[in-house]
Amino acid sequence: EAGVTQSPRYAVLQEGQAVSFWCDPISGHDTLYWYQQPRDQGPQLLVYFRDEAVIDNSQLPSDRFSAVRPKGTNSTLKIQSAKQGDTATYLCASSDWGQDTQYFGPGTRLLVL
Amino acid sequence: AQSVTQPDARVTVSEGASLQLRCKYSYFGTPYLFWYVQYPRQGLQLLLKYYPGDPVVQGVNGFEAEFSKSNSSFHLRKASVHWSDWAVYFCAVSLDTNAYKVIFGKGTHLHVLP
Numbered sequence: 012e013a014g015v016t017q018s019p020r021y022a023v024l025q026e027g028q029a030v031s032f033w034c035d036p037i038s039g040h041d042t043l044y045w046y047q048q049p050r051d052q053g054p055q056l057l058v059y060f061r062d063e064a065v066i067d068n069s070q071l072p073s074d075r076f077s078a079v080r081p082k083g084t085n086s087t088l089k090i091q092s093a094k095q096g097d098t099a100t101y102l103c104a105s106s107d108w109g110q111d112t113q114y115f116g117p118g119t120r121l122l123v124l
Numbered sequence: 125a126q127s128v129t130q131p132d133a134r135v136t137v138s139e140g141a142s143l144q145l146r147c148k149y150s151y152f153g154t155p156y157l158f159w160y161v162q163y164p165r166q167g168l169q170l171l172l173k174y175y176p177g178d179p180v181v182q183g184v185n186g187f188e189a190e191f192s193k194s195n196s197s198f199h200l201r202k203a204s205v206h207w208s209d210w211a212v213y214f215c216a217v218s219l220d221t222n223a224y225k226v227i228f229g230k231g232t233h234l235h236v237l238p
Contacts, residue, residue, distance in 0.1 A: 015167065042224070051133070053214050053228030054168070067225065102167065111156070111223035115167030 013037070015116035017103050023122045024093055032088045032119045036105030044113060045078055045088050046102040054102055060086065061108055072097075093123045126151045128215050130229035137205050138237045145200040145232045147189075147215030156218040157198045158226065159189055163211045171213075173223075174198060185209070210236045 016035045024030055036043050041062050046054035057076065058068040062083035071078070075093075080086040090097055100120045104113040129148045137143050149155055157174040172183025179191040189200045198215060212231045219225040 051230065053128075053216070053230050055228070056225055059224060104167075109222055111173060111218070111221075112170050113168075113223065113226070115169070117165065117167045 015103055015105055015114055017101075017116040017119050019119055020117065021120050021122075023124065025124050026094055027092050029089065029091050030093055030121065031090075032101050032103075032121075034086045034088070034103030034116060036084070036086070036103070037114055040105035040107055040114070041083065042106045042108045043080055043086050044104040044106075045086070046104065047072075048100040048102055048118070050099070057088070090121075093121075095123045097121060098123050126217060126219060126227055128217050128227055128229035130213075130215055130232050132232050133230070134233045134235065136235040136237060139207050140204050143200075143202040143205045143209075143234070145213050145215075145234070147198045147200065147229060148196055149198060149215070149217050150196065151217055155191075155198075156221060156223060157189075157191065158216040158218065158223070159183065159187070159198075159200050160214045160216060160228070161211045162214065162231070168214065171200070205234075205236055207236050207238065209234060 018033050044059040045057045048054045058078045060080045075091045078088045100118040102118045104115045106113045127150045159171040160168040162168045171187050172181050174181045174191050182188050214231045215229040216226045
């Protein structure tokens with residue numbers, strides 16, 4: 012069974028540029044999570060979905076961040092006008108709704124110069 | 125507010141030695157607690173989880189953890205460390221019974237000496 016996949020693995024951009032991260036969850040998992048993990052910190056939940064619906068996006072840092080999951084499968088996290096403070100690894104995880112184990116992808120490492 | 129504290133940013137042990145990684149939590153109510161491991165260039169993987177019941181929880185690869193309500197702790201242990209255990213270990217507490225919203229500690233880097 013394929014795990015959670017994410018792309019790209021790395022991204023480097025200048026402040027003010029936009030970037031998108033893509034996540035393909037484990038097949039059949041209806042719940043999808045996005046986390047931000049700054050260097051030497053634990054993951055911090057940004058948003059999570061059940062199918063295509065946003066369940067909680069209260070932790071998205073600002074209007075510059077958005078996440079969608081239009082067909083309830085793959086998901087995209089986008090940062091408009093990135094800032095140096097957005098430098099972090101962005102993790103995607105998936106699970107079955109009601110199950111307590113999340114399965115994580117390898118992450119996308121973002122560096123904003 | 126709910127939180128998790130891992131007081132040791134880095135722990136170094138020799139291969140074959142025993143291990144304890146410390147975790148303290150702050151939570152109002154009944155905590156659901158987890159330990160995850162992050163191997164180099166891989167995603168986080170669940171080691172074990174605690175739900176109210178037996179305070180000692182067994183996990184994968186010989187890991188276990190003990191819940192203490194009086195000490196607000198959930199320390200991770202292993203009797204004999206292997207070089208492949210070199211990784212970052214995260215303690216986490218769930219804000220709900222289904223672990224939709226999980227708060228992670230900052231992690232403890234485990235280094236294993238040959």
